[in-house]
Amino acid sequence: MGRLLGIEGGGTYTRWMVVNDPEAEVICEGKEGIGNFHLLSYDQLVALFRSIRENAGENIEQIGVGFAGCHSEKEKTVLEEILRDTWPGSKKIVVAEDSRSAYARAFEPGQQGILVIGGTGSNVIGYKEGVWEKAGGWGQLGDPGSGYRIGRGGLERIFLDFDLTKKNSALAQAFLSYCCLNDLSEFLRYVLAQFGRKDFIASFAPIVLEMAEKGDESSLEIVKKEASSLAWRVQIVAERLQFIQPQVALVGGLFENSSFYVRIFGEELKRFLPFSRYFVCNSPGPWGALRLLKLSSSPLSIKSESLLPDEQQRKALDQALTEERNPRSSSLEKKTVDELVDLFISEETFVQSALEKCRKEITAAVSAVCSTLSQGGMLFYVGAGTSGRLGVLDASEMPPTFNVSPEIVQAIMAGGAEAVLRSMEGIEDDTEEGYKSILNRGITQKDIVCGISASGRTPFVIAALESAQKRGAQTILVSCNPRRPPCTYADLTIDLPTGPEIVAGSTRLKAGTATKIVLNMLSTIAMIRTGKVKDNLMINLQPKSMKLRYRSLRILMTLYGLDEKTAVKLLEKKGWLLSAVIAEMESEKG
CATH class of the missing domain: 3.30.420.40 (ATPase, nucleotide binding domain)
Structure with missing residues (x-):
């Protein structure tokens, strides 16, 4: 091996x-x-x-x-x-x-139970019949019963005790001895210089545990509080997995090095789960x-996808128009710059043709988005790679262009914000993350979700559409592959036949252009239909720059035939909010 x-x-x-x-x-x-x-x-x-x-x-x-x-x-x-x-x-x-x-x-392998990690940080995870559950493990924001929390609790307590008594408590004296320091002022400077280090704060936990074991009341209070909080997480996981008599394994430095902490935690655990059984696992972490x-190939597998697609996935990819070679772009490296420019320009005719062929489907999707936004719902774009970046681009332009809340049109990018600037294409295969992304954004039946996938098969996107549909949201799939696999999770579909790319498989080219135009239509027409445009002018501007204030001035003068002095006066009265001025003007006319 x-x-x-x-x-x-x-x-x-x-x-x-x-x-x-x-x-x-x-x-x-x-x-x-x-x-x-x-x-x-x-x-x-x-x-x-x-x-x-x-x-x-x-x-x-x-x-x-x-x-x-x-x-x-x-x-x-x-x-x-x-x-x-x-x-x-x-x-x-x-x-x-x-x-x-x-x-x-x-x-x-396959054994069901609950694991409790008690080290610098803490975590509780449980497994039963193929289902994983978790509680805690949120770092500084949620590591109950950890070395960090016990150490921090001790540090906070010694200063509180000093404020109350003007004396160093027994725990304070132990901390000073540990650091070879003489007073709390000196100790404070020492601690604050390294306070950002989680492991440094956790290094005080053994002292708190030792003092608690010796009977120091304030230390024992801290230890019991943290142990109880951690045991409560075990109960939460047990209830979710419907465990009655769970096996609970304890791992991590706190449990492995302190039998006292094991006993305190065990007592708290019995209060929450009287029939549980726990044991300390001492085998090495590696x-x-x-x-x-x-x-990695069992039901307990941590997600470890094959590096290559399976037979069904290969078939879908082999049939995809976006993966085919373009006969018009053969021998690219032998062409001159002039010939390459001409080729790129001529290929754009396929974008226009693809849009025209999908006019009916685009109209249906735009109408659905307009209806959703007019009723107070939100539009979510979901994509990976180039498709995801197109969604991010369109969503990010809505607030500055139409002065709407960033919540109205949102983007869900596989891999998150980091993937916008740095290629992380492997994330597109993660169905679990795609499904959870919808739940994490709080999408409801009032909203509409537009999945963007040039191939029409991106696992992250399809899983997100499935999740959205199950939550009652309306769903759209935009692809550039009429040969894509069927998608039962899309209520509306737009399959743009842009054809093979100049560089085979590079869907940031024609497919990207056509997709961007469709997204432009979905969002912009929705803004038009919800009153953010008058005539062909943006009337919901944010007056945050000289350019935008000047644009507001010109729009107001154009719409109502006003001279500059009058228009400026009206805008200043409304804090340069053009939409407010227009609303007042229309009210007076009506």
């Missing part, structure tokens, strides 16, 4: 291990610095893995990684890219959030990351 590398990244350090088989004897192992996606820059992530390579070696057949903060497919893709660059010879790489790798080391390599 070759050498296998398991990496577990956490908020305090990163552990790694090389073996010949996931259950075999360890060849070598080591520990590096912080391994949290959100605490490291891209360059720092690169440096971390290169440091591991120096000790683990370059000859690695497969890599399993569980990494803190690596929640989304976008984050997993970034890590996978770095890993492939670091170990280019590796044939298989599986990347998951550290909670999934921790689950893999605590439970056998074991779980290595087990991900075996689990």
Whole structure:
């Protein structure tokens, strides 16, 4: 099988291990610095893995990684890219959030239960009959019962105690001794200088636990509060999965290094789940990351798509017009610049033709958008890659052009904002993220969702349309592939026959142009029909610049035949809001 590398990244350090088989004897192992996606820059992530390579070696057949903060497919893709660059010879790489790798080391494949992570951060995940549930794990905004929260609670408490008594509490004295400092003022400067480091704050947790075990009341109060908050998350997950007697595995430095914390947490857990059974998992973290390599094709699989499409997907791609070679653009590298320019211009005639052939479908889609917006609903564009960027572009132009709220027309981009400027095309295959994106935006039956996919088969987009349709929203699919697979999740479809691209498969060309025009029509006609345009003039301008104030002035003079002095006076009276002036003028006329 070759050498296998398991990496577990956490908020305090990163552990790694090389073996010949996931259950075999360890060849070598080591520990590096912080391994949290959100605490490291891209360059720092690169440096971390290169440091591991120096000790683990370059000859690695497969890599399993569980990494803190690596929640989304976008984050997993970034890590996978770095890993492939670091170990280019590796044939298989599986990347998951550290909670999934921790689950893999605590439970056998297919075993149902709940995992509680208590380290620098915290998390609770549960698995039952193919369903995963999670609570907590939100970093500084939601890591109950973690080293960070216990450490921070202790730091806050010592200053409160000093305010109340003007004396250093026993916990304060323990902190000062730990840092070799003499008073709280000096201690405060020391702490604030490093307060942004989550691992630094968590380093005070063992002192709080030690003081609590010795009977310090304020420390015990902090520990019980955090343990209770973490145990409550276990109850939440258990209820969602309908567990009555769940097996609960405890992993992480707090549980592994403090039997006292295990006892306190166990007591709190019994209050919430009297019939639960818990145990501390002491196997090394990298074991779980290595087990991900075996689990990547099982029901417990962390999303690890094949690098190539399956037979059905290949068939759909092979039939797609957007993937065909254009007979008119053969031997491009042999053409002159003049010939290439002429070719590009002549190909644009296919855009006009495609739009004309879809006139009926475009009209139906525009009418649906107009109806939705006029009734207070919102328009959402969903896309990946070029298609997603076209949606972002159109949505972003609505507020400055028509002075409407950014909520009226929104874009959902596969991979999020980062993917707008940086290509992350692999995200387009993530159906789970596409489905969840609709839920996360709070889309309802009042709204309309327009999926944009040149091929008409992008998994992220199709899943988003499915999710939207199930929530009662009206759905549209815009493609440039009349041969696309059927999509039952689209109420309305527009399949623009733009034909093969000059550069085969580069849908940012004719397909992109035709798609942009359709989006222009969907949004602009809706703005016209909802009163944002008069004659052929923008009347809902935001007077935020000299240019826009001058444009407002010219529009007002043109519409009502006013001289400049009168028009300026009317605009100044309404704070240069052209729409308010026009409303008043029309009211007086009516």
